[in-house]
Amino acid sequence: MFSGAVISIALSIYGILIFGRQGIGGVLGALILNPVYIPIWYALRFWRLFKQSKLSKISYLFTTISQLPFWGYAIYQAKIKYVKLPETNDCFVATASSYGFPFIVGKAINYQHKGNSINVSQQMIHFWAVEKLWREKAPYSHLRFRRFYNIWGRKLADRINSPLLASVSFILLKPVEWLARIILIANSITNIK
Numbered sequence: 001m002f003s004g005a006v007i008s009i010a011l012s013i014y015g016i017l018i019f020g021r022q023g024i025g026g027v028l029g030a031l032i033l034n035p036v037y038i039p040i041w042y043a044l045r046f047w048r049l050f051k052q053s054k055l056s057k058i059s060y061l062f063t064t065i066s067q068l069p070f071w072g073y074a075i076y077q078a079k080i081k082y083v084k085l086p087e088t089n090d091c092f093v094a095t096a097s098s099y100g101f102p103f104i105v106g107k108a109i110n111y112q113h114k115g116n117s118i119n120v121s122q123q124m125i126h127f128w129a130v131e132k133l134w135r136e137k138a139p140y141s142h143l144r145f146r147r148f149y150n151i152w153g154r155k156l157a158d159r160i161n162s163p164l165l166a167s168v169s170f171i172l173l174k175p176v177e178w179l180a181r182i183i184l185i186a187n188s189i190t191n192i193k
Contacts, residue, residue, distance in 0.1 A: 005046040006064055008039035010071075011164075077102050078163035092153040093169060094127050095120075096160040100167030123170065123177045130180035133187055 050060075078101045098105055098121040108119035113128060134142045160166050 002046050002050075002060055002063060003067065005039065005042035006067070008042050012039045074101055074103055075163070078167075081163075092149070093157050093160065094124050094173060096157040097121075097166050097170035097173055098124055099160075099163065100170045101163050104167045105170050121170075123173060126177050126180045126184065130183050133184065 078099075081099055081102065098108070105121050105123075109122060109125065110117060111120050111125055113120070131142070134145075160169050
């Protein structure tokens with residue numbers, strides 16, 4: 001409970017500071033306010049357990065201090081990965097999202113796409129597969145979506161300019177990824193029959 005409280009409070013404060021500094025409002029600004037209940041819940045739950053616990057305050061301090069090197073390393077690795085993000089406007093939301101914190105995004109996979117060998121997240125591979133299927137099965141609706149996404153996807157991706165925002169967008173894309181996986185599974189089942 002204590003670690004959950006410390007981590008969620010620290011990340012919420014960091015997120016609020018980043019959103020405030022970057023002047024991000026609207027939907028993205030509201031996204032950081034929505035999960036604020038998590039650190040509040042952890043903090044309240046921890047406080048109830050802390051009053052019942054026989055552990056000393058120094059134990060909690062030691063726990064927090066022991067986590068700092070791991071936080072630092074994760075942030076360091078995310079920044080190294082994020083620096084590799086292209087500066088051009090050719091980046092889309094799912095690509096920008098893959099430059100989040102490694103412990104959230106996961107390990108990059110070497111993948112052949114359009115004749116190039118690139119490192120991508122598993123999420124990207126699912127999106128590409130479902131887009132290929134969509135292009136084959138419903139080219140007209142895919143074309144309409146692509147026209148819209150080619151404009152707005154780039155603009156939104158330009159706003160994802162830190163590992164924190166990339167991690168948040170990666171998490172927000174998870175339900176879309178799950179839907180993509182369901183579509184791919186359903187398509188493979190219907191192709192077997």
